[in-house]
Amino acid sequence: MLSAEAYGSNALRATIAxxxxxxxxxxxxxxxISIPHDAIAYKHRNLIERRFRRLKHFRRFAIRYDRRTIHFTGFVHLAAMMIWLR
Known part of the structure; x- marks a missing residue:
């Protein structure tokens, strides 16, 4: 986990670049010196991270009981629909 200081550090930005x-x-x-960023892209990235966090509440998803890709993908779709319908 990155600390708050390392999150926006020049070293991290160089690695990403x-x-x-x-x-x-x-x-x-x-x-x-403030470095500009795309606020809309940051907002969308944050929403995606929140969705993954909610998916991880499903034990079957977090531990990945389903070893076959088709079964795992099917459960991801089912869990996403359950979250969306809440």
């Missing part, structure tokens, strides 16, 4: 990926990390409030 070396993967040819655009970093969607907001600047720390205490940074001297």
């Amino acid at each position: 070396s993967m040819n990926v655009l970093a969607v990390i907001p600047s720390n409030l205490f940074r001297m």
Whole structure:
């Protein structure tokens, strides 16, 4: 787990840039020079992370009882529908 200081560090941003990926990390409030970020992309990324967290509440998903991909995928679809209908 990254600490709050390492979350938006230059080293992390350089690692992400070396993967040819655009970093969607907001600047720390205490940074001297603020680094702009795409707030809409950050919001969508946050929503996706929240959905995965809710999926992990299903024990079958978190432990991955289903070894066959077709069964696991089917359960992911079922769990996603159950979360969506709440």
